[in-house]
Amino acid sequence: MSRKYEVLVPAVATPDGHGVPHSPLYGDVYHARAGALAQARHVFLGGNGLPGRWRGAPSFTVCETGFGLGNNFLALWLAWRSDPQRCERLHVLSFEAHPFTREALRQWLAAPLEGEARALADQLLQAWPPLLPGLHRLEFEDGAVTLTLAFGSVSRMAKEVDARVDAFFLDGFAPRRNPEMWTRSLFGQMMRLANQDATAATWCSAGQVRRDLAAAGFLVSKLPGFGGKRDMVAATVRSEMRRPPGAQAYSSRPSRQPVLVVGGGLAGAGVAQALALRGHAVTVLDPIFREGLGASHCGHLAAALTPVATRDDDIRSRLSRAGAERALQRWQGLNDAARPLVCGTLTPARCEAEARTGRQALAELAFPSDWVRWMEAAEASRKAGCSLPYGGMWFAQGQRVLPEPLLNALFMFPGVTCHAKHVAGLRRGDGETWEALDSRGEVVARASQVVLANARHAAALLASVPGLAVPAKVAEMASIAGQVSYLRARALPDARAIVAGEGYLLPALDYCVDETGAGRFTDEAALMVAGSTYDKLTGEARVTARGHQEILGKLADLLGHASAAGVGGTTTAIAGYPDADVWRADAVVGGWAGWRAAVRDRLPVIGPMDGASGLWLACGYGSRGLTWSALAGDIIAAALNREPMPLERSLLTRIRPR
Incomplete structure (x- = not known):
């Protein structure tokens, strides 16, 4: 474990002779007797x-x-x-x-x-x-x-x-x-x-x-x-x-100027909501809005949002933890299907050695059990709906998200206006204003603050600004296609949580939590979402039989028995299931494919562009678009509104455009 990691030890208090809370650790009271x-x-x-x-x-x-x-x-x-x-x-x-x-x-x-x-x-x-x-x-x-x-x-x-x-x-x-x-x-x-x-x-x-x-x-x-x-x-x-006002990173007086966001996906939606919550008038531009506000994930039935725990609590672990917390606070207040289902995530161990390593890591980190704990085999098997003999790591706040309803809710948030317009370039206008240009060089929007949340297209827009150097990470951003598969829910009738590792499987779309907190199913014909594939070499994001086969193979390994995953009649066996036929090809009834944009360190790129006042990036989310969405929005909004930043400086430095 890194020497910089500090185990967080909770406080303990006892009453002193006058009933005032007293710290045995420090030998002092928490407040005056008066x-x-x-x-x-x-x-x-x-x-x-x-x-x-x-x-x-x-x-x-x-x-x-x-x-x-x-x-x-x-x-x-x-x-x-x-x-x-x-x-x-x-x-x-x-x-x-x-x-x-x-x-x-x-x-x-x-x-x-x-x-x-x-x-x-x-x-x-x-x-x-x-x-x-x-x-x-x-x-x-x-x-x-x-x-x-x-x-x-x-x-x-x-x-x-x-x-x-x-x-x-x-x-x-x-x-x-x-x-x-x-x-x-x-x-x-x-x-x-x-x-x-x-x-x-x-x-x-x-x-x-x-x-x-x-x-x-x-x-x-x-x-x-x-x-x-x-x-x-x-x-x-x-x-x-005292510093002169211009010398301070943030003045004491925020300015709620209008903001232009380029990009109609998860990145743009998170930024738009965070800014609108603080009173900014937000305009979002993306030609995909011609097909609807949630069109960037049209047909994507469900996805997982879950944090990561690593033995040394590395940058990725800390960022994912912060992102999951922000999403919980931002999105649990949404209505109906837009509100993520907090169903928990289980990451199973595949052998006894992995189980020992997992238990030891959690013991060293000393994280609270309401965030993550080791779940032994019997309880883990009940959550997953199949036999998991080695148990696994349980994140109680894992969330199943319906991307299209979520996007619709965020882009319909009060103060957010969306237009189906293409932005081909940027330039400085009069004063501190930025101008967004279409392919003919005509101005389609103006704003003093612009956030590029358009993933793999961000580099081209930055390159269009005269004299502006494109950060190396952004210039090298890779486009990665991927797909998910939809399975008949009868394949895993008892799954109650997200199960995630190299692949993942989500609870059936008919699974919900009632007012008592109990889980239940509402539709026997419901589907489950499984994923996912990564393809850097393709020029097209599409659902393929090969992709389904790869996903079924990941599920086999994830859920207990890795055997040949076949499409077209071959059976993929899963340990603990009496009827292996549920894993034949006819269990797959469809899927969804889309693009990811990732940089070399697999961390997001979030923050202001050096040398271009008023220009911000929120891109490079890779396969964790849901994890970074709300967090990125609050980082940018906090900076613009002179609030305490919601993330540590060391983490902000790692994700800043460079």
């Missing part, structure tokens, strides 16, 4: 001049160095709700090395509260993420209040976050108990994040803390303390340390 919300209002809100400083602003960002039980966040949220002159959007970025589990938060945070505070705490509990290292974006008040949680040591995560902060809440355990929360290095990272008028406040008035804040660039002063403490500290960025 009350957590009262302390937050006096020290952190009062010390930062809130709510007065956010009034009339389109957005305001707070960074907290220790989330703890979440009392400071609740106090801030309550103040925002009660202020008629509040900022339009409130963003909170909070670090926590040892987050509480949902049940522990319910005990220590929610249970003592009443009224509005209890209602907000319950919303926080409902949205609380699995305890996984990295960044987690939670949204409340229809997205007007966001909470970005950075799980992991503050010394590491402070270097990974990107935001423009207006106010800092310094709230770690006492310096003698947890010195990592009060270092010059951390205060230096705060200065990197600080807007030019940023302030900071803390209950801690230790001389070394004051000196280190001053050395980092803050003007430090003492104020009356809270709950028996004589002093607290308030600070502001010194005038000589």
